[in-house]
Amino acid sequence: MKSSRMKSSHMKSATLLLAGLLLAGGAHATDADHIRASHAWIRVLPGALPAGAYVTLENDGEKPVALRGAGSTVYAEVMLHQSSRAGGMSRMAMVDALDVPAHGKAELAPGGYHLMLMQPNAPVKPGDTVTLTLQFGDGSTLATDFIARPANAMDAGGEHAVPATDHGAMPHGH
Template sequence: MKKLRCLLAVAGLAIAFSASAAGNASLEVQHGWVRWLPGGLPAAGYLTIVNRGNEPVALVKASSPDYADVMLHRTTSSGGTTRMEPVDRMTVPAHGQAALSPGDYHLMLMQAKRPVAPGDNVAVTLQFSDGALLHTQLKVRPANQVN
C-alpha cells in the first residue's frame, strides 16, 4: 500500500509540474509565478501564454484547487488613477504570445484553501475559448521579489 501511494504521488507530481494543454497542443505556459501577500490577502498570478497554433485563442477562465476563486483582471491607468477591473477574456494571437504581468492582465487568486507561502507551488488550470484546458504550476514568490 505504501509503494502504491508513493507511485501515485510521483505520478501526480510529474503531471503537476508539466504544463499541458488538453485539446490544444499548441498552447504553453512560460515564466509562471504568484505574488504572495501576507495575512490572507488575495494573491496575483502572472505568466506568459505561448500560442504556436494557426488561430488566435482567448483565455476565458481560470481555476485552482488551492484557491476558492480565480479571476482574470486587468490594471488600467487613466488621469493618474490606477484601477483593477475584471475582464471576460484575453486574446492570445496565432503564432504569438500574451503576458499576464504586473500592471496589466493578471490572475486574482482569492481565498486560499490551504496555507500558501513563498516557495510553494500553486496549481492553476486555464480554460480557453476553443475548449482547451492548460494545467500548470505557478511558483509562489514574496511580494518584493519581481523576477
C-alpha cells in the first residue's frame, strides 16, 4: 500500500511539474503578441501593376520588434521596401526588416516604408479587404486586414482621412 501511495505521489508531482513547465513555456509572449496594427490599407493601381500596402504598427513590449515581411494568399509576392528621395530622384529599395521600437510605433506610409504587393491572383478593387500576414523576427505572425483604396488615395480613409493631393508622390504611387 505504501509503495502505491508513493508512486501516486510521485506521479502527481511529475504531472504538476510538467504542467508548470508547459504553462511557463506557453506564457512566453511572441513578437506579434506585442504588436497592434491599425490604419491598414492598400493603394490599388490599374491592371497588374504592383500595389503598395501601408499600416501603423504599435509595440507595447519592452524590446524592439522587427517586421521582416508579409505573406498573402491574394498576392504571389510581398516585399518590404523603403522609398526615399535624394537629389530630386525617387528611389525604392528592398529592405530586410523594419524595427518597431519598444513602447513606440513604426509607420508604413506613402513615400517611406511599405509592402510591395506583386502579381495578384485575382483583381483587387477599391473597397475589397485583403488579409496580409505580417511576419516578425522571432517567426511569429499577425494576420491583418487591409482595405483596398483607389490609386489616388493618400491614407486609410474614414475618420483618419486627409484630402488626396499630390505631395510629390513617387510615380506609380509608391
